[in-house]
Amino acid sequence: MTATNLRAKAIVVTTINAPNQAIRLISERSPEWRLIVVADKKTPTPWEHRTATFLSLDDQLTVGNRFAALCPFNHYSRKNIGYLAAIRDGAEVIAETDDDNLPYDSWLQSVSRSVRARPVQHRGWENVYRHFSTHRVWPRGFPLELVVSSFHANGLGDEAMYDCPIQQYLADDNPDVDAIYRLVSAEPLKFTPGSVVLEGGTYCPFNSQNTVWWPEAYELLYLPSFVSFRMTDIWRAFVAIACLHQLGKALHFGSATMYQVRNEHNLLRDFADEVPGYLNNARIMSLLAALPLVAGEENVATNMRCCYEALVADGIVPDKELPLLEAWLGDVKALRST
Numbered sequence: 001m002t003a004t005n006l007r008a009k010a011i012v013v014t015t016i017n018a019p020n021q022a023i024r025l026i027s028e029r030s031p032e033w034r035l036i037v038v039a040d041k042k043t044p045t046p047w048e049h050r051t052a053t054f055l056s057l058d059d060q061l062t063v064g065n066r067f068a069a070l071c072p073f074n075h076y077s078r079k080n081i082g083y084l085a086a087i088r089d090g091a092e093v094i095a096e097t098d099d100d101n102l103p104y105d106s107w108l109q110s111v112s113r114s115v116r117a118r119p120v121q122h123r124g125w126e127n128v129y130r131h132f133s134t135h136r137v138w139p140r141g142f143p144l145e146l147v148v149s150s151f152h153a154n155g156l157g158d159e160a161m162y163d164c165p166i167q168q169y170l171a172d173d174n175p176d177v178d179a180i181y182r183l184v185s186a187e188p189l190k191f192t193p194g195s196v197v198l199e200g201g202t203y204c205p206f207n208s209q210n211t212v213w214w215p216e217a218y219e220l221l222y223l224p225s226f227v228s229f230r231m232t233d234i235w236r237a238f239v240a241i242a243c244l245h246q247l248g249k250a251l252h253f254g255s256a257t258m259y260q261v262r263n264e265h266n267l268l269r270d271f272a273d274e275v276p277g278y279l280n281n282a283r284i285m286s287l288l289a290a291l292p293l294v295a296g297e298e299n300v301a302t303n304m305r306c307c308y309e310a311l312v313a314d315g316i317v318p319d320k321e322l323p324l325l326e327a328w329l330g331d332v333k334a335l336r337s338t
Helices: 021-028 076-088 179-184 215-221 232-246 267-289 297-313 321-336
Strands: 009-014 034-038 052-055 093-097 101-103 114-119 160-163 166-172 195-198 210-213 251-260
Touching: 009 021, 009 076, 021 034, 021 101, 034 076, 052 076, 076 093, 076 215, 076 232, 076 321, 093 215, 114 251, 179 267, 210 215, 210 251, 215 232, 215 297, 215 321, 232 267, 232 297, 267 297, 297 321
Parallel strands: 009 034, 009 093, 034 052, 114 195, 166 251
Antiparallel strands: 093 210, 101 251, 114 160, 166 210, 195 251
16 A cells, blocks of 8 residues: 555545556646555556555555455455545545546546535426536436426525535536436536535535545445446435534535546446435335434434434345444544544
8 A cells, every 4th residue: 555644634536447547637636635546356466656645455464354355356445445534534525437538637626514505496306507508408317207307497595604524526527417418518618606505405416526525424435335436426325415404504506626537437337236225215215204214413323323224124235235334434433533
């Protein structure tokens, strides 16, 4: 593992590629942040970058007590081990992205839990992208049956300050949209600047492409392992939203601070991986929103268990996810107490 000075700010990326331009720019444009890169079986070795902390498969087994040994290979959920490494090393804020997202100069500049933003004046599902674009575009994970109605005008309230321990920033050019959108519209997209918050009772999927997390929400970083690649961060988001509402906090969406030069994808394979979401996304959020979750930061782990147990009982997530969730929660608790 490449040695670096421990810093209070961490960036977590997982990759199956050699260091590329995105990794170089992520490192160069965030000198006050520690870059943690998580390997998988397909990652070429040796993997070397002068400022990155590279977690090989062997290194990963030293992070935490249980989760790394249980986490399946060749799955995006190995990114969880990078989050655990950041927590172990005392990160006070964690940013995450992917190796096909390139940062603008504005990326991670002056990030703060407290943001000035305009609140969505609507309860239920909200297509946040429409507040940043006039294009008929929607985020990956947004229920397909609600896409057409999502373009109807819903207003934003007046600007105010909000405490937002989870913040999603957008990505230009090839934003995070679903395979259906990409199959029918290939044009690049630039978002207009903005700052929007969703309070309790308002839902919009967020992803792992350009997201910042503070300690109050660290348990909620958990990416499930036994769901499809294209749904793991989306269904994580739904659990996080349900639990965030019990903390009385808002979810922030901010201006694009990265642009995506997308790695090669087979769109029909992406479509197949997204089918469980097309069929279940709205149902999942309704199920989670109806659960008797408990307020308070001390109850986040309990609320997560409640959410995943409900998803298992409803046949959406297999029951073999639960031991990994327990290992994750146990490792987070142990690492935060050291």
